[in-house]
Amino acid sequence: GDKVKQSPSALSLQEGTNSALRCNFSIAATTVQWFLQNPRGSLINLFYLVPGTKENGRLKSAFDSKESYSTLHIRDAQLEDSGTYFCAADSGGSNAKLTFGKGTKLSVKS
Template structure:
């Protein structure tokens, strides 16, 4: 199967709502990054984690290598949060960074 599975594939939220995205890994990964791809196609780095939890404003991400998952939590969703969110993970013994399939987020007023 896919080394990085991401869900949900699509998500609709109203402004002010909270929600979470998840990536499951087929193996133990060394690190994970989360990106937002905006409507212009630009990739914005949100987080890099080798372990644990990081928080930045309304966003929080957790990476548990042993349990093979990472999450991205969005609090108080805003219109500008709309876009496609990707996780990308680095497997051990490789220099490859593999992307998940993405979650398309639409935030409505």
């Protein structure tokens, strides 16, 4: 099965609303990264997390290594938030290999 499972796979939001994306890990994740792939295909770094939480503007992310999950909360969604969100887990070691989820495709509508 998938080592990093993202949910939901797709999501449609009305502008101004809030939502949460989730990643569950079946590997022993030590750090987590969240990316946004914009419509041009670029991967934009959103968060790099050790266990704990981080906040940046309307985005907030949490990583619980004991319960093996991470969340990304989007507050007051805007049109420019549209794209595909990926989480990726690193299970430690010097090579720092990332295992990616399959992504959540977010559409924000006016």
